[in-house]
Each structure stands twice: as structure tokens, then as C-alpha cells.
Amino acid sequence: MEIVVASGKGGTGKTFVAANLAYYMKTSVEPVVAVDADAEAPDLLLTLGGSGEELFEKPVSASRKASIDYNKCTQCLKCLDACRFYALRVIEGKPFVIEEYCEGCNACGIVCPANCISLYVKETGIVRADVSRSGVPVVTADLDVGGRNSGELVFLAKSEAYALSRELKAKHVVVDAAAGIGCPVISSLAGAHVLITVVEPTPPSISGAKRLLEVAEKMRVKPFAVLNKFDMPSSRIDDPARELGVEVLGKIPYHRSVVEAYVNMKPLLAYAPDGEVSKRLKEIFNYFVESVLR
Template sequence: MEIVIASGKGGTGKTFLSSNLIHYMNKYVELVIGADADVEAPDLALALGGVERIMYSENLYESRKAVIDHNKCLGPRCSKCLSICRFHALKVVGSSIEVIEENCEGCGACSIVCPVNAISFKVTLTGRLYICHVRTNSTIVTGDLEVGQRNTGHLVYRVKELAHKYAEEVNAKHIIVDAAAGIGCPVISSLAGADVLIIVSEPTPQSFQGAQRLLEMSRGMRLRTYLVINRYDLNEEFALKMARELDIELLGLIPNDFSVVKSYAAMKPIIEYQPRSRASQSLRRLLETITTSVMR
């Protein structure tokens, strides 16, 4: 089973829930594999104590950038490539046209309109894949997007593909995916092919709107979807209103607790770091609900 934990908005506590669920499952229930699908800012391993050792790594060369042959190029007096490029990846430098690689999407429009076939493409580094063992004794599959690249959706797909392959090798029945913030391309890729979505929200209008957008997306994909409200006691009345209006099963409520900040600073799951804290006790009940109801 593939379970995606997402939010529709950053900072609501999805990595907090993901890391504690992965740790809880691996220590008390059965083997699971974690997948960090936030390839622009992967931090799941940090929440689980940091990387102890890298078990596998791979460079992905799946992007392409335009290259201009200045011996053929007619320069600014032509400028057809400048006119067609919607990503502002070309600029005039003196008497020549140069490529701004960070902006180039490799779409090929410039090469189509070039009258002298002066534009070709080179393959460049998209990012990296890793399988790593973290200090709290779990295995995480993650990706790291190369600076200036934009293929987040494809890299997330490759992260999930590797996670499933490794899960089969070690006979793990479940994969817990920690998605990126928002509802953009990497989140869509995270949800594709998943079995369950758990939306982590908090009682603020911005978080509620993010959850609504994410729920609309999940319904289009026909995913079983559940709700968790973090820091519910910041505005308990609004939290209950959110649960009513989203109209999906509420798995649990987690109170605001400074112990969570301390656990992050210590790079340890709170259920181990401060098991008697308010957040930890609520979280443990929630994790039991997920493992006995959602994952069965």
C-alpha cells in the first residue's frame, strides 16, 4: 500500500506526521519504506535523525539544454529564437545570442524556427536518487533536484519507482510518501498511483484553502482520503468547522506543543523524544488508528 501525506500548504506538519508514522511502523508494527517526494527541499531524513549511511545513489541525466553553434548562428539580426522562446532562456550578448541554461526547458521551439540549424541540445544532470539508512533505524528513498532544473514531477516519479523496487526487495508491504507543499507538479506526481491520501491541515484560512484544493485533486484521482488537523487548539472552533466542510473522515487532532520544536531540534521523532508530551500522546493514538484502520 502506498500512503501519501500531503497538505496543500507548507508548514502544516506533514513531515512531522510522516516521520513519526515511519518510525512507529518500523519499530512497533512492521517494515515500511519512507519516500521523500519533496525533491526541491528534502528533509524527511533530517526528521528521522539524519543520514547514517547512503546505501545507493544514482545521477539522473534526463534534462536537456539548448546549445548554439555561433559559427552558424546569424545573431541578433535574425532573432527568431528570441521571439519564440517563452521561458526567456536566450539573450543578446554583444553580436551573439547566448543561452541562459537555468531558464531553458529544452522544449525545442528555438531549434524549429532557426533557419540555419544552429541550435542543438545537450543532456544535463536533472538530479540524484538516494536510498539511505537513517539514525533512527529506517530506510528512506529520496531525490535531490539539481540547482536550476525544473523536472520535479519526473524526479518524484523516479523516487517512487525506486521506493517500490526496494520495497519488493526487502518485502516491505507499505510505502509512506512525504509529499511537497502545495498542489503543483511534484504533488500531482506523488499522488499518481497512490492508494491513500492523508491531508494534514491546521486551523487557519490559508491551510483550509490548501486542503480544499488538495481534496478536489484527490477526488479526481479517486483516492481514499483522510484528514488530520495539527495544532487544532489554536482555533478549536475553526478546526471543527474545517472537518465538517471538508466532509472526509477525521483521523485525529494534534495539539499545539512546544515539545515538537524541541524534537525537531534534536532530530528525533517526538514519540521517542518526549513520549509523555501532549502532542506525543495524541499522535500515538492517531498512529494506532492509521495502522489498524487505514492500512488494513
């Protein structure tokens, strides 16, 4: 079963929940493979202790960039007018491509009267797999700076995770999705069975979670929610189940031990297994496993 942990906004604690869920399942339930699908800022592996053993690393080339042949260029600069992504600048009278802005649409090449612009395939990022120091196998989608096609990179990472799960005889894949509802999140939800939406008791988080749940409904993914930092002083949400319209698996308190676990690069269940927050996590995960996964 594919379990996606996501949130409608950043900073709610989705990676915290995903890392500890994967660790709990690995140590208490059965083998599991985790995926870091936050391709623009992956950190799940760090949360699980860093790499203990690298399994593989594969470059991914999934974007196109414009290239100018200056032997043919007449410096007419029609390409600048055609580009809608501000990927071209004039330097010493010549057009220059800023790769980080280029979308590979080839509008510049179409209007070029000298036919001096062509597209080439560029490495977008990497997909790598490691066994974390906490023992959880993690497949990471890592997008290059200015890279494109994050959704495709996530798809490839999930494909590698499924292959690895078959090799390790793991029945479940836990996906740590990106924040929001953009391309990498949609790719994370594609083909998933269950969504755990991590929310904090603030209006922006609830609003973002509602948008995420709308996407999940369209993609026919069964939704649940976890309320993190429920005892924040600024908490304004009394009944998240009523606000979101989904079953809330449980509530996690705000506690200093969570920060300490991050600093020590350990999942909280390994860093402070008998602490109050760990007890809450175990209750939530045990209920989830017994009522949803069984």
C-alpha cells in the first residue's frame, strides 16, 4: 500500500510524521520503503539519520534548454521579444541564455531568422536510494537548482521505490510529499491508496489542507488527518475533523524533544521512545496500522 504524507502548506510537520511513521512500521510492523518526494528540498534521509549505505544514484535528464550558435547569430534580438520567461539577456550586444529560467519551449528558436538556436537535453536532477542509519530504506528525488519537471522526477523516484520494495519484500511505501498542491504533490498522490494530511491548528494550515483534500478526492485517495502542535498558544481550531471533513487519527503536542531529535538527526521514536510525544505517535500509528492497513 502506498501511504502519502502531505500538507497544504509548509512547516506543519509532514516530514516529521512521515519519518516516524516509516521508522515505526519498519521496527514494529513489517519492512517498508520511504520516498522523499519533496524534490526541491529533500530532507527525509537527514531526519532518519542520514545515509548508512548508498544503494544507487541515477541521473535524470528530463528538461530541455536553449543553446545559441554565435557563429550564426546576427544579433537581431528577436529571440528576446519571443521569450516569456525572461530567460534571455543581452550581454555585449549578444543574446545570452539563463538556463535556470529557460523552460525549453523553443519560442526563441522558432522566431530566429538565422536558425541559430537549438534545444539540448539537460540533467534535471537525480534519484538516489540509501539505507538510512535508522534502518529505513529511502529513495530520494533531488531536483537540480533551476531544474524542471519535478513531477516526473517524483514519478521516477516512486517507480524505483516500488522496485526496491519488491526486492526487500516490503508491502508498504511511505511517501513524504512536498508542501502545497503543485506538480510534485500531484505526482505523489497518483496511484496512492491513503493520504495522511498533517495540519497545525491555524487558519492558513486548515485552508491549505482543504485544497489538498480536494485534490485527493479527485484522485480517489482515501484521506485522513493528523493534528500537529495542537496545543500551540495561537491555536484557533477546536474541531479539525469538522473543519476538514475527514477522520483525524490523533493529535500531537508541541514539545522541545522534537527539535532535539531533529538536531541529533534521529526520528523521535528512536531519540526519545518513552517521551510524551512518542507515546502519542505510537498510539496514532498503531491505530492507523490496525484500522487502515490491516
